Amino acid sequence: MTAPRERTVVVDGMALARRLREEIASEIAALVAAGHRPPCLAVVLVGDNPASISYIKGKRRACERAGMTSRELDLAADATQEDVIDFVTALGRDPGVDGILVQLPLPKGIDTAAVIEAIDPAKDVDGLTTPSAGRLLAGLPGLRPCTPLGILAVLDRHGIELAGANAVVIGRSILVGKPIALLLLERNATVTICHSRTRDLAAVVGEADVLIAAAGSPLLVKGDWIRPGAAVVDLGVNMVDGAQVGDVDFDAALGVAGLLTPSRGGVGPLTITMLLRNTLEAYKARTGIADA
């Protein structure tokens, strides 16, 4: 017999994002009312990838609504690596810019790692430079990657106990898997990182009180792998026959998981929210303005 679906709390990432963005907006409004300039995010786009253009539009709109300024800086698809690095370096020196985001992926022929390293670590609101990654590894304060921060926001909002919990992360990318594993460890979870060479993934997943699925593999996690009552955060964004599905079989997980994020409207909206928060934090750290 299947368990009742209502046993699972389905996360409304949009509602949580809206609430957090309102908090950010009112903090910025207070700073501006106190006579300070608003924080400024610079977004660098190289080329004309349609998905990147659409993501940037979303980020610009989110900045506007939060009362932040955003600068969108476009370079032609045939820009050289040197051009891009010079551009990003100049933004690092610009006192009016608090956050720098280079929209990925970059066109072929440009070394992404080299461009990311050109970002001033004090403005690294995506948390992807090696100084930011090193600070996370060392347990020092710093700017953390946005999607992992979004995952923590979801878990915290729903009161998921992390200290002592068995947390299983599927995926070891620099963008999601590794940083969320470190952040969960920082919160005293017992963390296991899985990847494509993990033996018996189902058995490892079955031990998880908290499961983070960030493999980019459609419906990888079956309902009967999940420990009853576990908190399951699905990062997967996969298109199958024109429909978006996650890394977790959502329908099969309903009634088994205690908490479940949908692929659409789950952690996604929180990623941009955390970008806003990181930009505000970078602004405060750079300007020395604590609060209005």
Ligand code: NAP
């Ligand atoms: P990625 O760089 O492709 O990394 C995927 C990771 O998953 C790799 O470490 C890979 O293992 C592992 N993996 C792949 N298939 C597996 C399998 N069958 N069993 C176990 N491990 C497997 O991807 P990413 O950038 O981390 O993104 C992961 C997913 O999250 C994607 O669907 C992406 O679109 C989504 N995402 C969502 C958001 C959001 O805001 N919602 C943000 C970022 C990413 P190996 O290392 O061994 O290859």
